[in-house]
Amino acid sequence: MKNIYLVAALVVSVFLWSCGKDKKESKAPKEEVKIKKTPPQIKEYGFLLNDYEVVRDTIRLGDSFGGIMDANGVTRGEVFRISEKVKDTFNPARIVAGKPYTILKSKDTSATVKAFIYENDRINYTVVDLADSIRAYRAKKPVTIKRKVASGVITSSLSGAMDNEGLSILLADKIADIYRWKIDFFKIQKGDQFKLIYNEKYINDTVYAGVENIEAAVLTHYKNPYYAFEFGKDSVSGFAKYYDEEANSLQSFFLKAPLKFSRISSRYTKRRFHPVQKRWKAHKGTDYAAPTGTPIWSTADGVVIKSSYTRGNGNYVKVRHNDKYTTQYLHMSKRNAKVGQRVKQGDVIGYVGSTGLATGPHVCYRFWVHGRQVDPYKQNLPSSEPLKEELKPDYFLHIEDLRKQLEEIPFKKLPPKIL
Template sequence: MLKKVLLVALAITVVACKKEKEEESAVKTAQREVLKPIEIKEFGFNLNNYIVRRDTIKSGDSFGEILAKNNIDYAKVYKIAEIAKDTFDIVRGLRVGKPYTLLCSKDSLQTPECFIYQPNSVDYVVIRFADSIQAYKEKKPVTIVEREASGVITSSLSEAIISKNIDYQVAYDLSNIYAWTVDFFRLQRGDRFKVIYEEKYIDDTIYAGIGNLKAAYFEHNNKPFYSFKFQTDSVNGISDYYDHEANTLRRAFLKAPLEYSRISSRYTMRRFHPVQKRWKSHLGTDYAAPHGTPIKATANGTVTKSGYTSGNGNYVKLRHNSTYETQYLHMSKRAVKVGQHVTQGQVIGYVGSTGLATGPHVCYRFWKNGKQVDPYKQDLPSAEPIRKELKEGYLAYIRPLQLRLDSILFDDEQEEFITSAE
């Protein structure tokens, strides 16, 4: 009997010890989990594995100087830049005020292993050089949220947009969409608008600007104008805005290729050239504007020339159809290549003073049937409506958007609705 009691007691003791060890093990595991650092991921990297250094590009900074300050010799900097330039020209592409991140080794040397540059809030460029050199572009995950808004003009479109706490980009987009339909310098008090547009957010919380403006309604002098964005070429990703009857809101050509401060010289058969110091014809229109101002294609077309000559400087030439061509001279930088298709309003370069130029401007030249002419004296045709084979699909696509626009209330209508409901 005593033997049996002793065995039972021993068994209880063994079980108790085992349970105690299991509890100790569980506590230690929990402690390890608590002590384990939370994984921080950004740009596709686990930042816990690096010493992270963040900064912005300062005036006078260069890629070489940034790495040299962090103990990377110039020979390696040159090699990195040469390999990376097919992806991103890191030597010329850095802009003051833009953020960058250095991922450095977690040792006593803290040697940089990766350089990450953010030209905007969404895109980033990664250049890795710990072992082999790699360069690639990525985008942060972006969430799209659709918004609806309306407003009434009391003084200007921009004032009406800002008063509703809407991103100013919406005002810019509306002025572009209706550039040939509404005279924004002669808006009337009481003119009004409605918009359906997209906002972009990084990580669902960080605002990253405006996406597509999907549909709009603008009422000018009591006349309504609808506009809907529709993709007409899925291969080249070409979209444009059309009204509720599938007519385009654009004319064939913009009035000017940029936002300019003044016309410094018009098309003339006799002008005293400021550089060559002699009288000669000037078969273009000069638009003076600050250095770096974006130059836009005045109509859809294909790039036939993109290069440099001693007279033209950096220039681009576009063929729009069998009748019309345009050319843009004296650029500081070209933004398109030969053979590339461009859409009306797309940036094709930036204002400069290259070639035979005394100051920053763009010389805009216009051809009709192979002959240079004055664009201001041309009776330019309206742009073509949507293609017949796309019209039925377009009208079906815009139907729910038009219903949504019609259901958006203006402020005074909202007050009437609330009053009647009470």
């Protein structure tokens, strides 16, 4: 009997010991299993960049396509073969300093160049693909269009008002293009106001890439509202056309000025003291002061009848628009039009300078009506072709909501201290 109790006690002891051992082992820290994180996939230009060694740089003065490729292990003979294959899509001789480029190389020890990507601008790029066979193609970065509204008030200039509101200076250029037939921006007034509905472009939804278009705008000038609504495109130029709230075209036969953003230094007058000749005489033109090299536009369609140089006029161009109107542009640093050349409204016919009898860089703009020199700002000049009658119902329907949206945007006012 004693033996039976002894065996039972021994079994219980072994059982209790093994349980305690299991508990101790269970309390021992477990070994951590490290999970290798997969790097995020980076896709750009249509390539998965994770698969390549990526070289990014910018074209510098003196750089050549051959030199760049040679520095990345491509032989001169191979560069010549690539250039011949892709020249219809990508001209290696025309790479421009300041443009970014990306080279994709294999990740093995050979580091073979698989692609050369050249950024033509912020959106468009050209790929020279060398992976399987040599080819080149153009593509665009993904662009998102974002609709926005804005308002502002003029304190000194349109561009200054944009800056005050934290808006892109590109908007000022767009507005000036829309209203250049209706508003003389050299006479812009402190207190003039604007409201806009417009669209901006963003690359990959985040990087600003410029203004897409202005859908609608209203600009108050001398307390008069000037509306502009985008509707259709010009059949020749492809540019957007704008009309006011009554379907009148904002485009006019003549531009209000022959250049962009400057100041009038001297107006048309029958008596002015000439700063060079030092005597009183008539000044039958309007002087626009601007930096040397500023482009000068033809203010209307026409034919160049003179492109020459004289001691008084300096370099000048004269354009006949029809049997009634002729314009002339004086003191150019360089002429950009030849006699007999047909020019369109807005074409660059020369550049601001100070040739001839001039004390500083400017363009003297002269205007003839039936052969008599007049002040263009006192003429009732013709407008361009109006919107066709059959399109007006669609137009008024189109602008109905846009006008309501404009009305909902509050006008900005001058701060009391500036009044």
